Amino acid sequence: MVKIPLIHSASYELELHDTHKVMGQKSTALYNAISAMHWSKKFETVTCSGVSPKDLTLAHDVKYIDRFVNNHLSRSEMKLINLPWSARLLKRSLLTPAGTFEAAKLALTTGVACHTAGGSHHAYRNFGYGFCVFNDLAYAALRLRKEKLARRVLILDCDVHQGDGTIDICKNNPDIFTCSIHGGQYIGPERMVGSLDVALPDGTDDAQYLSKLKDALNFTSNNFLPDIVIYDAGVDVHLNDKLGRLNITSDGIIARDQLILAFFQKRNIPVATVIGGGYSVDRSELINRHMLVFETVAQLY
Template sequence: MIPLIYHASYSKLALPATHQFPTTKYRYLYNYLLQQGIAKPSQFITPEKATAQYLSQLHCASYVDNFITGTIDARALRRIGFPWSEALVERTLYSVAGTALACDQAIKYGCAIHLSGGYHHAHHDFGSGYCIFNDLALAALNSLQNKNIDTVLIFDCDVHQGDGTATISQSIPQIISCSIHCQENFPARKQHSDYDIELARGTGDKAYLETVNQTLAYLIRLHKPDLIIYDAGVDIHNDDRLGHLAISDDGIYARDALVIQQAKSAEIPIACVIGGGYSKDTPQLNYRHSQLFIAAKAIWPITTNSTS
């Protein structure tokens, strides 16, 4: 069984009903996976909190301290998109650590999935777009401490460009950043990933899947990564409120299946995060995110000592 990473704090953030961030989706997805028989309780592993020392490897120490202590200024919070609270600090620290744990589990067992993560708009000294600390880049850096990991590929298929990942990992050649995103979408000012694949508004399943498939195959051949961190955002869906692409339910499953299959065929460990997905229709959002877990279960039916 594939290790799944989750913490209850992910959905314990109280936000106004009009807020666009679907903070309850993590708890709903956790319950949905169990109710539908997609996952078993024994598969879930709970992360510990990320420390300030861990965060400061890639983030400005004063920014880390100001956020954790609640002394961060109002302008910075507006850019992030959340009001400060102790609950926000809790979920942030657990979520950032969860992606690192998913990588550790993937390296050990081949595949792991985090029921959060993908905070790719977080830069060195500021947060943006609901992203406070960059879990993807931090997890990649942490994984490079493993003696068997020399190169990490961050393969970001969220509909928005991973601008924070692009800037924060530029000075680390062992981290390869690739973002496949909608060109006419947030952030307005794009940054330079190692590879940026920009898609036109309204791109559908066929063109999208061809792009993902060819891009990943090329990156695996060229860079021979020892670990892939895959951001499986479902905000590519044609009904997503913040998306602008035209990908169907079947397209989401096909994407997740081909990414996981390529990793497995190349014998590369893959750690997945669920990334973005913005819908008021909770059952539909659960269904979209669940495709990642269904695909992984079908393609990588591993058994681990910790979850058997």
């Protein structure tokens, strides 16, 4: 039986105060929790090295890359990113795009692959925003195309926030379809116009969410036939998420992931998953939410 690639690095961790909205040690806790599950035997761990700053010019402005790498961004630019600069942050920011690209590349052969990080969808071509430095989703899509591994890429973003940076980077590329299904009310940068944007009202429940998702999948597949899907399975849609404003239960997240994965599996379209956003002060609660997509993948493939 072909194993499902599980892309992970021990260097994803950041040292952040417990009061920070981002949980600094999330990926390894997630990886360890997955490894303890009986279904983890379906996965095979894959590690990869980080991209080079030059590689990143596919998705980002060379000056922005250089200035971040050398810690020359201004205080206000770092404030937008909302993470303190550190050698660890730099390392992680170069590893994550490599990991998402690797997941996508391997999914083309195995049908599915999962990344224990990724979903930096607020990183724009010229600046970072909202905990995102470099955009792994846009980078992976552009590199798949550059290496002629795939021609048409669907970036399906179910994080509760709009994938605005991804849209900024991919907007002039008709072979990359950006579909973002997000809460309509949160405060953030100006909304961008992607290939398909679905803004949900505060308090949207499971049934409403799944119905909108079905419509979005049908619209997308009627208008765009991808060679691969990069799926941001953000769990900040959860009703107990610290930043989200929707009313989605854990069962709703499972149903969402099942719907999406089965939709593309039926059509023989490979899917690479990234974890996206999720915010809670309770570590195990958050890890359990992020683990849902891995368990659903293990059940379906």
